[in-house]
Amino acid sequence: MTTATPPSPQALKVPEVMTALRLSRSKVYDLIRSKQLESFTAGRARRIPVESIRRYMQNRIEETD
Numbered sequence: 001m002t003t004a005t006p007p008s009p010q011a012l013k014v015p016e017v018m019t020a021l022r023l024s025r026s027k028v029y030d031l032i033r034s035k036q037l038e039s040f041t042a043g044r045a046r047r048i049p050v051e052s053i054r055r056y057m058q059n060r061i062e063e064t065d
Helices: 014-021 025-033 050-064
Strands: 011-013 040-042 045-049
Touching: 011 014, 011 050, 014 025, 014 045, 014 050, 025 045, 045 050
Parallel strands: none
Antiparallel strands: 011 045, 040 045
């Protein structure tokens, strides 16, 4: 018997981004406001696409090179 693994999320909640990037809540919202992290709302819920987080990290890495 095989068990299917649940699909990886395509968008994260702000607290999940805080944990993933080890940043404060205010810093995550600052990144959203400054357009460094793309986000969208679904009703009242704010979501950050995983790809946006990857781009942000890649940009930070390129800035330090």
